[in-house]
Amino acid sequence: MTLLILGGTGEARHLAEALRGTDAMVSLAGATRAPADLPLPTRIGRFGGAAGFERFLQDHAITAVLDATHPFAQGITARTARICAERQLPYLQLLRPAWTPVAGDRWTQIAREEEAAAHIPKGATVFLGTGRQTLERFANLTGRRIICRQIDPPEGPFPFAGGEFLVGRPPFSVADEVALFSRLSVDWLVVKNAGGAMSATKLTAARQLGLPVLMIARPAQGDWPVVSSVDAALAWVAGL
Structure with a gap:
């Protein structure tokens, strides 16, 4: 075999x-x-x-x-x-297994990245925990500050106005995420429902900070x- x-x-x-x-x-x-x-x-x-x-x-x-x-x-x-x-x-x-909300979570479920603009008001600071591969699907988030975290340094400029890259390699502790979101004055967190304990720390941090989360459903x-x-x-x- x-x-x-x-x-x-x-x-x-x-x-x-x-x-x-x-x-x-x-x-x-x-x-x-x-x-x-x-x-x-x-x-x-x-x-x-x-x-x-x-x-x-x-x-x-x-x-x-x-x-x-x-x-x-x-x-x-x-x-x-x-x-x-x-x-x-x-x-x-x-x-x-997919993540499921618990007491204190403020999740809104969406099916596609393009739907985020209908929920996030202009002027908000948005932290994308979705990776770079689907980044261009958020191009309609004009008028918001967009922060996209990725593992590797970017090879080019952000693909649309109002965005910036943040380089970081996991794992990240809950304390790390709370400190990061606070320092950046994050208003919204956007993630894919990837599941897993290691990457769930950002959700715990959002819960502790009372941040709303847009959760992209699995295919x-x-x-x-x-x-x-x-x-x-x-x-x-x-x-x-």
């Missing part, structure tokens, strides 16, 4: 650590320029579309695929699930096998 793990999440790192020394490898899309080393053979970069992914599966004699990509990487997940089904390769998605789930924990994914691997 040669297992391919599609990574990029903390769960993928835990899988790699648990499967150290086995016939498995990890693929990272390259969203982060200098990812931390993993204890399994690792490739970095895109496959070059569906045809490139199929060639990779064949060239590396992949016999099963464990998809531990980001919950919002729906295009990669749907393509992978389809190709594995066509090739009759075992496939599983590891999808961590619709397809018809493929899914588990929600690393342990369940490892049990699936053990049964291959």
